Amino acid sequence: MSRLVTIEMTVNGKAVSLAVDPGKTLLEVLRQDLLLTGTKAGCEAGECGACTVLLDGQPVASCLVPAAAAHGGSVETVEGLAGADGALDAVQAALVREGAVQCGFCTPGIAMSAVALLRETRHPTEAAIREALAGNLCRCTGYARVVRAVNAAAEEVEP
Amino acid sequence: MKTVGTRVTRQDAAAKATGQAKYVDDIQPSGAIHVATARARVPHARIKGIDVDLARSAPGVVAVLTAADVPGRNLVPLVVNDYPFLADGEVRFVGQAVALIAADTPEQARRAAAAVRVETEACDAVFDAREALRPGAPVVHAPDNAFRRFHVLKGDPDGAFASLCDVVVERTFETDHQVHVYLETQGMVAEPDGRGGVVVTGSMQCPYYVLSAVCAATGLARNMVHVVQSETGGGFGGKEDVPSIVAAHAALVCQRTGRAVKVIYDREEDFTSMSKRHPGWARVRYGATRDGKLVACDVEYVINGGAYVTLSPIVLWRGTVHAAGPYEIPNVRIESVAAATNTVPCGAFRGFGQPQVAFGQESCLDELARELGMDPAELRRRNVLHLGSTTSTGQEIRESCGLSAALETVLEASSWAARRPSLEGQTGTVRRGLGVAVGYYGVGLGAGGKALDRAHAFIQIEADGSVRVAVGTTEMGQGARSEMAQIAADTLSAPLEAVQVLTADTTRVPDSGPTVASRTTIASGKAVMKAAVPLRQCIEGAARRLLGGEPVADGGMLRCGDRSISFADAVAACYAERQPMSSVGQWVSPETSFGENGQGDAYIVYSYIATVAEVEVDLELGTTRVLDIWSAIDVGKAVNPDQVEAQIEGGSVQATGYALMERLSLRRGVIENPNLSSYIIPTTLDVPRIHAFFVEDPYSGGPFGAKGFGEVPMIGTPAAIANAVAHALGARPPALPITPERVLEVRR
């Protein structure tokens, strides 16, 4: 029987405090304890990127982050991207407009990776976009429209 | 204004981009118990006993089920019903489900599953298809390990090879398993409905297949089982038949315990137990006259079906019908067989038995071109099917054959005529190659699946002018929902935004047949159009009365002269007149046949593809990069050009993986790489530039002339890549995937 660990972190700007089994990953805490099911479990081995969230602004595979390691940190998930009025953020809107969403299972992870990239690099080259998204597998789209969408979102982000 | 033919933004994309779309694991019924599956660890054995005592008494365990606990029939209803939901007396493949363990948490269920003891007596096992067919091989499927054989004979191939051919080329080719790697693994939720029935929700392509399976296993009547498709994260055929097993498992536990049940496979379990593309072996022989006219073709095609029949007869049938390639050939023999082995049962995967043999025959055709000293594009030009041609099964192509146009499109776009010769005489350790391949694909279930090839649709127009469309075919990412909405909107003259396509729920949508064989566009599309006709007549009638003249549809408005009313107002008028505002439409496939010697009109229509690929091969390391793919598909009519391109883009990348890097490693029936770190699919950095084109040669039986085409990229494109590699290497890789290891072998 494991002792519970207390985790205090912010999730999408909101302070959260939980007592969880130390063996839980951040992905499990997000999906099961916080009911934020937008972040997906595709392989639970850090290989597919469907579980990508931002931890202190950086993209991580949340299936490989012990929830306890997020203590004191700030987590952003896909649920935090859209505006309070439900308006899609630039990356989400571009993915939709460019036809880059098919089955949609990889989409939240891709959105988070793209958001992180655009915060770091205002106008990334195509090569930089592909490099940043190499850890997000997609089986439906062939990536062409995803890359176009991230590029389009980059053009829109205010200088 | 029509939406068909225009680029339409999918309505379901926003919910997916915000994370609001609900996939099966996002559904968390309170108090749900979780199921883990105890699976066979040996490839072939008699079961002497299953000891579940330890498992039953493990912490958190609520129930343990084996074959003995199946109240209904313990066989998956499909083609030949031989696949038990839970192993009964015998195990035929490593990974076969033997027992279900339900517990309060997934971890408890998994731990308890590991405590199930299966006592077995090993039997001899066989893993290779051709070995399984030899006399004396261990018997997996009585009597001779042949699930099915087909035979096609047109003209006199023996005579033709003997005396009519100037050049004859024969080669043998092989392909490995391919794994779907849908991003969302298999999963089902089953809940009691409070009235003795069960509601099953999950990831699936075919809700009515799942319905049949759950009824078979539980013994419940069809009107006591309610199946709902949750947002499905990819299928590619991998969620055609095997979700029936997952669903039956969930339903059995639900029925036994009265609890809500979740069964969610992790990636490794999904790899180990779920269906795959059949490995293939093909011996192909082409004979031609000096001028490059194909005179004869002989193909022997063997696929490895794995341990149970599943869809192998139909996969084999489709592969057989298309095995000679999309060419006018007067003399053809095709002999094919699907073999049983002690490996994971294979099933449907985009292309459904064609990609394997298409690789073989397009590669062999390139060898023929080489023997003839002819450009491979020119050889194809001289032989491709056109209007008036007859296929290997003697079917005359009467309409909708855009293959030549597709071929010319990609040859021009790739500057084939200039590029190909410019690549002769390369020295250096990095070489480029240019390859071409063509393919065809019989749309729908064809003569091999007649009984299922019908579709129903319901349309209900609400009092406010909003529209519900119900079809039993499903959305799995390919854009089916959006396409049905366009077809309904245009046929009704309704605004596109007013049309909602319902979630596939067997209490709400009719059986439109399975979502397979690229049939949705035609089958469900035509059913929707039929359902729309009487409704549109009502609405036009009301508009005529209100406008005082013939109404012309224009977006969401109906106009006559300078007067207009909205679709919604016309609907309101119909309601006021108490007109019926819901309707049923039915489509039944036109006749198809496959008679003696495999002659007949095998499919109602074909879609066609031509692909050119340019590759760069590092001769020292054997590594290949695909630089460009030019691919054109005759789709009849592009309902949404964005979606046609999307299928070509996605399909071309899946084809790249199949051609170069996707290799399932099996040893004595054990999958050694059941994970994404060693079963390799392309990332963003592994993909070529894709130039997607479509050609429109309308099919009179399709909605607005459209045909289905989602699977076609897997048929032309791996072969084009292989031909490009062969061009670069000056040697012919005889197997897919063309890994660096194999390239170095070919060069030795």
Next chain:
Amino acid sequence: MIDLLGYVAPASYDELWDVLDAADTPVVVCAGCTDLIPKARAGLIKPAVWIDVRRLAPLRGLVLEPDRVVIGASVTHHEVVTTPWIAREIPALAAACGSVGSRQIRTRGTLGGNAANASPSADALLALNALDAEVVLRSRAGSRQVPLTSFCTGPGATVLGRGEVIESFVVPRRLGRKAVFLKLGPRQAVAVAKVSVAAAADVVDGRLRDVRIVMGSVAPTQIRVPEAESLVEGAVPDDALLRRLDEVVARSVRPIDDVRSTARYRRIASGVLARRAVASLLG
């Protein structure tokens, strides 16, 4: 969920030693956890208390000193890739760290973890080996510094004692020295190496001096190839010499067949990659 008995993050060495000493359960030292969690899921790590060392200041440094570079054990691959002076100073290490997994993995994965995991296919480890790095190991008793090339003793095995942690890597600075890292995987990104090579040398009047050639994924540990190094030591590597180097390396490695590749292929590819790496040192 994995089977953890606890998760603690000591803030100082004293706290760390206390936790290690007090533990009556197995302990696992962790940082980014990107190798540990998959291992735990596969049942390869017994239930233990995981001790996160990322708060320890001596493990976080990334310091350019006059005669050496000191990189703390919990520095991440992403930090290495995005620190401009590393790209200038030791580009081979930046290349190696940049080839690890995906952006998501590089955010969390650390150089210390890369070394402690002791996989022959490790990327950062290979570059550090070719750069003559030493590793500083710390315990309650004090510290010791060992050549990184003797740190790993086999796949998954190191000389780390109980109660000992990796503190940092020390890379000597050598003006004008060239180094290169080449990796061959089953695809362009997010891949475990089938074969990898890191090479380093001084280039003096067009000749290679003090050559290092280290091979990854082709032996139980990452190995230098002394015969190949001697072959090109002091030489102007022309095509003929490079071909001989290729043969020597191909002969010297001890690859295996596994799910990723074959011994035969790895042997050939080792020679090719080593030849290309050494050739690139010159220009």
